[in-house]
Amino acid sequence: MGSLTVTHKLPVIDFTMENLEPGTNSWSKASKEAVCALEEYGCFVALYDKVSSKIHDDVFQALEELFDLPTQKKVQNKSSKPLYGYVGQIPFIPLYESMGIDNANTLEGIQNFTNFMWPNGNNDFSEALLAYSKAAAELEEMVVKMVFESYGVEKYYESHIKSVNYLARVMKYREAQVEEAKLGFVAHTDKSFMSTIHQTNQVNGLEIKGKDGQWFGVELSPSSIVVMAGDAIMAWSNNRIKSPHHKVMMGEEKGARYSIAQFSFMEDSLMVETPKELVDDDHPLLFNSFNHLDYLKFFSKEENRRLE
Template sequence: MWPAGNDRFCEITHEFSKIALELDHLVIKMIFESYGVGKYYDSHLEPMSYLLRVLKHKAPKVKEPNLGFARHTDKSFITVLYQNQVKGLEVETKDGEWISLELSPSTFAVIAGDALVAWSNGRLHSPYHKVMMSGSEERYSLGLFQFSSGMIQIPEELGDDEHPLQFKSFDHLGLLRFFHTEEGQKSKSLIKSYCGIQPEKV
């Protein structure tokens, strides 16, 4: 990254990764236990890999708010996000309203990804979110994304007469490949089109 290296940067990044990973594991464990499927927690983590991204959004050149990152859902299982003091993260509610997240410097945002929607049999929601930039300062954020290198199994315990299974077990990396296809780009719900038991028409 630099000809002479940057040990301090590497140390800080590594320490952040450890903190974010601990939070990731804690949240996953809480989710699994809350649905009564804690016995699958260890086997879920075994094939998991993680992507740490350092993101920079420049201050807008005009006074009006400027789109820094387009509306999207995450394709991960969950995402742990940290931003500096420059706000900009907005989340769309189920009613279509956009709200700005006011995060303190010691706060992380944990976002459910599309893969978690399928795993939870539709009980959890993967929200659309975007970055809107305003003011004169640049925004920096760090995101830790969890992906499985194998199949994500939908627990049978999450399906019953009241909640019939909506999704099949699926290849998580295959979801990423599907996203880049023409069908995936046109889909109104990527995860339903990819592994829904009754895929939506696109």
């Protein structure tokens, strides 16, 4: 007998429901679905109307304008933090180019980036990116609260939220030429606690690796955001939630792909550690505590990236 091929599809969870507040039936339903999806796939698609069609369109226009700047300007996007600045002009991923915005959900963070790129200012860019980044941070905070509640460690939620900052990475994948490989970005896991990914134009390409090793594509609507576990929440949850490998493949669609990924990282001096409540006879401690910034530094070294 022939074997059946499992066709994967990421769960889609509705975060547009009215009264989506802790303690309500809608919260309980969304929470159960979100935690199950994170435990099964490490990610899910959230329908999220706080990223309105206007925000979606404004961010797309803002990213087009940003990536049209001269390369010599874009490469000056640098940071003392590893993996926070410009990435591009790399021979084995020639389609990919990105920049990082530190503290992206704050006015100061957005303005620092904007004023560096446009010394005379660019209010439209600032307003679009700040509106999106704030909405994405609110979505992540909801999901994190659901996870903490589900695992019985909600007492740590407020201190966790106060301990993270957000890096927004804005990305462009140009269309592959006929003779070029279609790889947009290599397979990897995110080094964050959690990530949110929004595709700002309708050029798909994100692929996820299932537990069985199969790769499958993700089709995204303008009102959807992928919520993804990073390596830090895998350690924090004592391996209950695993960070999924994912990559970008540029397919048959014409034109460039633009997206924005927002990553949460612990503040510089703080450690990622498993709460004692998540360690028991059935779940022995699997991870030592670690400094999140040091973890980024480790993977910023080329010789360590093969460990992906």
